[in-house]
Amino acid sequence: MATFSTLDLNLLRVFDAVMEERSVLRASQKVCLSQSAVSHSLARLREMLDDELFVRTATGMQPTARAQAMAPLVRDALKSLEAAIEPPKFSPATSDKKFTIAANDFTTMVVGARLLALLRSDAPQVDITIKPVTRIDLAEQLDLGRIDAAIGTFSNVPSRFYSSFLFEYDDVLITHSSQKLGPVTPSVLARLPIIVVSFGGEQEGAVDGFISERGLARRSEMYDRMAFERALADSETLPRIAMSLPHFLALPAFLEGAGLGAIVPRPLADTFAKTYPIAVHELPYTTTRMEVRLLWHERNEGDMSQKWLHELLRRATEQLRISSVK
Structure with a gap:
């Protein structure tokens, strides 16, 4: 008498094929075995279960009562094993999966609209939660699986994380459009009170x-401070950082009528200028081009839904990549 621990699971594949095809020949073609191999497998299974299982008739192999009772259970078991072993499939058009992404307000603002449009088109039932990358222990959240991916500028990336390039940017100066600066020289910039954005200070270990x-390591100081200080080192007037903010979205309100300027990423300046009375100026020095990358944990490698999410974010940032090389 057979026990599950001694059962060759390949015999169940043969049984399922014969049950479906009602023919040893057709079953052998389905499971890519010879007819003699299928017949041998049936003989082994009959002996183990002490039942004929199939009776040869003029209309084909007819199952016994035992085979009829076994068939749906064997079919379900084989499907479960297949699902466990093969990579899970992912259909964005019908999925209602929820993803969690970490990003700052800069990247959310320049990527969000395009990302939402792609979701509506390709995956209308998929939901995305965006967490503020600046208010969480990002590495811990990725390690625990509470975040599917993060967008930002990183260095010293541990080997347990993978990353992919999204786009790059440099810095520009923005002012209220009513403010007439003329050509922005180092001396003009040195006299202009500046607003910058920092997602953390020295007290937080930056x-x-x-x-x-x-x-x-993630970027917290959202302007090239070293380039700024080098460019204005010889100015008669010391540069003044009048205000440091923990986020970007309040900047347009602070610039209005205040006679201030702000140093921001170029893609954000272009986005602000489409909505607010903002003038964009080239800085009188060259800033380091910063890479914005997608970051995820190694455990997500091979997951089809995660691969789809990564590709979606690359598509959402495609125009930013094109703009950055002009």
Whole structure:
């Protein structure tokens, strides 16, 4: 008498094929075995179960009562094993999966509208939650699987994380459009009170504009401070950082009528200028081009839904990549 621990699961594949085809020949073609191999497998299974299972008739192989009772259970078991072993499929058009992404307000503002349009078109039932990358322990959240992916500028990326390039940018100066600066020279810039954005200060462990958490360093100082200070080092007037904000979205309100300027990423300046009375100026020095990358945990490699999410975010940032090389 057979027990499950001694059963060759390939015999169940043969049984299922014969049950469906009612023919040893057709069953052998389905499971890519010879007819003799199928017949041998049936003989082994008959002996193990002490039942004929199939009776040869003029209309084909007819199942016994035992085979009829076994068939749906065997079919379900084989399907479950197949689902467990083969990579899970993902259909964005019908999926209602929820993804969680970490991003700052800069990347959310320049990527969000395009991302939403792609979701409506390709995956109308998929939902995305965006968490503020600046208010969480990003490495811990990725390690725990609470975040599917993060968008930002990173350095010292540990080997357990993978990353992919999205776009790059440099810095520009923005002012209220009513403010007449003329050509922005170092001396003009030195006299202009400046607003910058920093997602963390020295008290939070920032080094050279990056905060490190569990081996992962993310950019916190959102302007090229070293280039700014070098360019204005010889100015008669010392440069003044009049205000440091923890986010970007309040900048247009602070610029109105205040006689201030702000140093921001170029893609954000272009986005602001489409909505607010903002003038965009080239800085009188060259800033480091910063890479914005997609970051995810190694455990997500091979997951079809995660691969789809990564490709979706690359598509959402495609125009930013094109603009950055002009």
